[in-house]
Amino acid sequence: MQPTKTTCPYCGVGCGVIASRNADREITVAGDPDHPANFGKLCSKGSALAETLSLDDRLLFPTINGERTDWNDATARIATTFKDTIAKYGPDSVAFYVSGQLLTEDYYVANKLMKGFIGSGNIDTNSRLCMASSVAGHKRTFGADVVPCNYEDLELADLVVLTGSNFAWCHPVLFQRLMAAKEQRGTKIIVIDPRKTATAEFADLHLAINAGSDVALFNGLLHYLDNSGKTDLNYTGQHTRGLAEALAGAEQSDCAEITGLAQSQIDEFFELFSNTERTLSIWSQGVNQSSAGTDKVNAIINCHLLTGRIGKPGMGPFSITGQPNAMGGREVGGLANMLAAHMAIENPAHRELVQRFWSAPTIANKPGLKAVDMFDAVADGRIKAIWIMATNPAVTMPNSNFIRTALKACPFVVVSEAVNNSDTAKLAHVLLPAATWGEKDGTVTNSERRISRQRPFMEKPGEAHTDWQIICNVAKAMGFSGFDFTSPAEIFNEHAALTTFENQGSRAIDLSSLLDADYDALEPFQWAKPRMFAHGGFFTLSGRANFIATPYRSPLAKVTEEFPLSLNTGRIRDQWHTMTRTGKSARLMAHLGEPFVDLHPQDAKRLAIKSATLVCLRSSLGKVIIRAKITVSQQVGSVFVPMHWSRMNSNSANSLALLDANVDAVSGQPELKFGRVSAAAFPVNWYGFAISTHKPKIENLAYWAEARIAQGYKYELADTHEPENWSEFAKQFFSTDNIHSYIDKRSGIYRFAVFKDTLLTASLFVAQEPVALSRNWLADQLGKPVGLKILAGCGGAAVVDHGPIVCACNNIGKYTIADAIANGADSLKAVGAATKAGNSCGSCRADIKSMLSIKLLQAAE
Numbered sequence: 001m002q003p004t005k006t007t008c009p010y011c012g013v014g015c016g017v018i019a020s021r022n023a024d025r026e027i028t029v030a031g032d033p034d035h036p037a038n039f040g041k042l043c044s045k046g047s048a049l050a051e052t053l054s055l056d057d058r059l060l061f062p063t064i065n066g067e068r069t070d071w072n073d074a075t076a077r078i079a080t081t082f083k084d085t086i087a088k089y090g091p092d093s094v095a096f097y098v099s100g101q102l103l104t105e106d107y108y109v110a111n112k113l114m115k116g117f118i119g120s121g122n123i124d125t126n127s128r129l130c131m132a133s134s135v136a137g138h139k140r141t142f143g144a145d146v147v148p149c150n151y152e153d154l155e156l157a158d159l160v161v162l163t164g165s166n167f168a169w170c171h172p173v174l175f176q177r178l179m180a181a182k183e184q185r186g187t188k189i190i191v192i193d194p195r196k197t198a199t200a201e202f203a204d205l206h207l208a209i210n211a212g213s214d215v216a217l218f219n220g221l222l223h224y225l226d227n228s229g230k231t232d233l234n235y236t237g238q239h240t241r242g243l244a245e246a247l248a249g250a251e252q253s254d255c256a257e258i259t260g261l262a263q264s265q266i267d268e269f270f271e272l273f274s275n276t277e278r279t280l281s282i283w284s285q286g287v288n289q290s291s292a293g294t295d296k297v298n299a300i301i302n303c304h305l306l307t308g309r310i311g312k313p314g315m316g317p318f319s320i321t322g323q324p325n326a327m328g329g330r331e332v333g334g335l336a337n338m339l340a341a342h343m344a345i346e347n348p349a350h351r352e353l354v355q356r357f358w359s360a361p362t363i364a365n366k367p368g369l370k371a372v373d374m375f376d377a378v379a380d381g382r383i384k385a386i387w388i389m390a391t392n393p394a395v396t397m398p399n400s401n402f403i404r405t406a407l408k409a410c411p412f413v414v415v416s417e418a419v420n421n422s423d424t425a426k427l428a429h430v431l432l433p434a435a436t437w438g439e440k441d442g443t444v445t446n447s448e449r450r451i452s453r454q455r456p457f458m459e460k461p462g463e464a465h466t467d468w469q470i471i472c473n474v475a476k477a478m479g480f481s482g483f484d485f486t487s488p489a490e491i492f493n494e495h496a497a498l499t500t501f502e503n504q505g506s507r508a509i510d511l512s513s514l515l516d517a518d519y520d521a522l523e524p525f526q527w528a529k530p531r532m533f534a535h536g537g538f539f540t541l542s543g544r545a546n547f548i549a550t551p552y553r554s555p556l557a558k559v560t561e562e563f564p565l566s567l568n569t570g571r572i573r574d575q576w577h578t579m580t581r582t583g584k585s586a587r588l589m590a591h592l593g594e595p596f597v598d599l600h601p602q603d604a605k606r607l608a609i610k611s612a613t614l615v616c617l618r619s620s621l622g623k624v625i626i627r628a629k630i631t632v633s634q635q636v637g638s639v640f641v642p643m644h645w646s647r648m649n650s651n652s653a654n655s656l657a658l659l660d661a662n663v664d665a666v667s668g669q670p671e672l673k674f675g676r677v678s679a680a681a682f683p684v685n686w687y688g689f690a691i692s693t694h695k696p697k698i699e700n701l702a703y704w705a706e707a708r709i710a711q712g713y714k715y716e717l718a719d720t721h722e723p724e725n726w727s728e729f730a731k732q733f734f735s736t737d738n739i740h741s742y743i744d745k746r747s748g749i750y751r752f753a754v755f756k757d758t759l760l761t762a763s764l765f766v767a768q769e770p771v772a773l774s775r776n777w778l779a780d781q782l783g784k785p786v787g788l789k790i791l792a793g794c795g796g797a798a799v800v801d802h803g804p805i806v807c808a809c810n811n812i813g814k815y816t817i818a819d820a821i822a823n824g825a826d827s828l829k830a831v832g833a834a835t836k837a838g839n840s841c842g843s844c845r846a847d848i849k850s851m852l853s854i855k856l857l858q859a860a861e
């Protein structure tokens with residue numbers, strides 16, 4: 001196979017990837033040295049892409065009500081049901097819920113079908129959960145959804161302010177670019193985040209603000225800049241309006257009290273920002289996923305407008321998107337309140353233009369329902385047919401148990417999916433096998449407005465189809481013309497033509513230079529100028545940027561006596577969304593392989609929660625049971641839980657089920673960074689750890705969490721009742737009579753092993769306390785002729801336990817790194833030289849730095 005240049009399907013950095021097939025016909029991936037996003041680098045997730053391509057769990061043929069069918073039947077069923085529902089209840093009785101995982105071409109035809117042919121605005125996307133507040137903030141200020149910066153600004157800035165962004169874990173390749181710049185030019189870094197994240201380890205100043213108080217901090221900064229004579233009068237005079245109102249709206253009594261910061265920290269931040277011309281402000285989900293998300297975005301942008309620091313090298317307000325194609329979706333109008341090509345659904349002239357361009361029979365004349373409202377409408381019966389594409393709302397929406405109930409009650413649910421076992425796929429009446437990364441052909445747009453190709457390098461398995469084909473076939477079956485595309489290139493060309501259609505500079509996106517381009521050969525292309533608005537040119541009616549008044553509002557959820565802890569949810573370094581892809585890589589699962597809650601030692605002590613025991617977190621909406629991780633990186637009174645785990649891989653860890661669906665009034669984006677919960681120790685009778693080449697019987701246990709290992713699966717287990725007969729339990733658990741056991745009833749230790757011939761096929765370790773055993777060591781024994789010594793729980797003197805994996809690229813464990821540090825490695829470079837850890841993608845450098853800091857602290861004691 002010729003190497004194929006494509007784009008990583010995970011985060012909004014949009015790294016170029018080269019996929020090749022080696023002499024053993026195995027796919028390998030490497031960073032594309034020519035791609036301007038990553039110049040050959042990949043993070044741990046990108047590096048492990050080849051490990052996620054197996055066909056297990058793949059959905060290979062369409063089903064209707066769980067029965068196999070063919071594409072003709074499935075397409076006809078969808079078309080007929082949607083048509084009948086529309087005829088009976090009107091166009092707003094149906095909806096599409098799509099995804100930033102879709103390619104631009106998929107998004108384009110889905111939006112065209114819903115808004116131009118069905119005639120409803122009811123197409124929204126999981127990007128609503130990701131960056132809708134940034135879209136709304138851009139539109140309020142700039143008049144268009146335009147990111148004014150580009151990645152090179154990371155290398156040109158003297159100060160980078162990261163707000164609500166765990167850059168080191170969530171956008172690792174950009175973080176490495178920033179680290180390189182810091183090393184070369186001493187870039188100062190400020191991290192604004194309630195948690196001491198991996199990113200904060202590298203900050204010159206970490207501002208651990210109270211959750212949700214960002215607006216107050218930036219309002220304070222706005223006044224400070226104005227009072228210190230930093231207002232760029234030329235810029236504000238010529239290119240902006242509303243400064244006086246914004247300053248009035250930013251009046252507040254006490255920044256320190258609201259943010260919880262020491263005045264000296266606030267002063268240091270304000271002075272640094274004020275005195276550094278080349279300041280780049282980066283933000284991500286911590287800003288967007290908030291009931292004041294749009295105000296947070298505007299409060300940051302206000303400070304850049306006031307100082308005229310926008311659109312010039314190394315400075316500007318820069319929203320970094322979470323998803324691989326959130327930006328592409330925005331460009332084609334994939335949100336319920338957009339039209340297409342940056343046109344506004346509320347604008348009659350835009351509606352007429354788009355309808356005419358599409359030769360469409362109708363056009364949506366009002367915004368559709370945004371994600372939270374859309375599922376409310378599913379629940380109360382206003383929406384009677386919904387088509388969900390490439391996303392898993394039964395896990396990722398706030399109050400996700402409500403979403404499950406709503407979908408169960410919905411008369412007609414269609415799900416297009418690559419896997420057969422996602423929580424949402426299980427709720428589908430019609431389940432459609434969609435092609436996925438490596439099989440699909442199209443384009444994506446990254447956070448700096450750069451369009452890149454995703455190219456196929458594998459055959460589509462079974463009967464999988466690409467999303468654009470599926471959508472077009474349904475549209476044609478519904479009797480609509482305008483969907484006779486034969487390739488994604490044709491769709492892209494129509495999209496490019498719409499961006500240019502009667503544009504004449506009135507809209508930011510204009511892809512005229514890509515019209516009739518050689519699609520197959522398309523190089524990464526950044527639309528518009530590399531930087532925007534240095535000399536005005538805004539897309540508002542006045543042509544000026546709008547300052548926005550952003551009075552501080554606290555988060556909508558309030559902690560109470562019953563629910564006294566604030567809940568923050570987010571991502572971890574080596575997982576992506578609901579783990580349907582990254583969960584397949586044993587290497588990635590070796591980093592943090594079990595759902596957990598971070599809580600402060602003081603809270604843990606007060607609640608009598610011990611490290612590594614189980615915790616029940618409860619809100620008014622539900623509960624989860626997860627492992628306690630006690631850490632000073634968490635503030636007292638707040639907890640953090642990752643959002644990745646679902647019913648696919650744990651019985652009770654869907655953290656978003658705990659959150660109320662509080663939304664930002666402007667953007668409709670839900671507040672996923674602030675809920676309220678209680679925490680209590682979850683008492684169990686026993687803890688267990690198991691490995692197995694096949695899935696054991698875990699269903700009836702009070703707690704289980706599953707993760708892939710190289711030869712099978714590993715399980716963390718616990719239950720509230722002790723089996724009457726442990727040997728019988730083990731036999732039923734592994735579905736075999738051929739069990740070898742070690743039983744010590746007095747100390748409550750039970751160990752079991754199963755062999756096929758001489759090879760270990762399963763093992764279970766049980767104890768009254770959390771099982772103290774190297775998971776990676778035991779996992780390594782699976783499939784090997786280890787003999788009964790496995791029941792001793794150690795590998796003997798010849799086996800080295802490397803500990804939990806820190807460096808996923810080079811498979812270097814925590815104990816190996818700790819040894820190197822103990823033996824004198826006192827810097828990242830020295831640890832890298834001694835162990836290779838941190839020498840590849842660099843995603844683990846923050847973890848290593850944290851270990852080095854602990855060592856330094858210990859030395860100082």
Ligand code: SF4
Pocket residue numbers: 008009010011012013014015038041042043044045046047171172173174
């Ligand atoms: Fe993929 Fe990592 Fe690059 Fe994001 S930073 S696009 S996850 S390789």
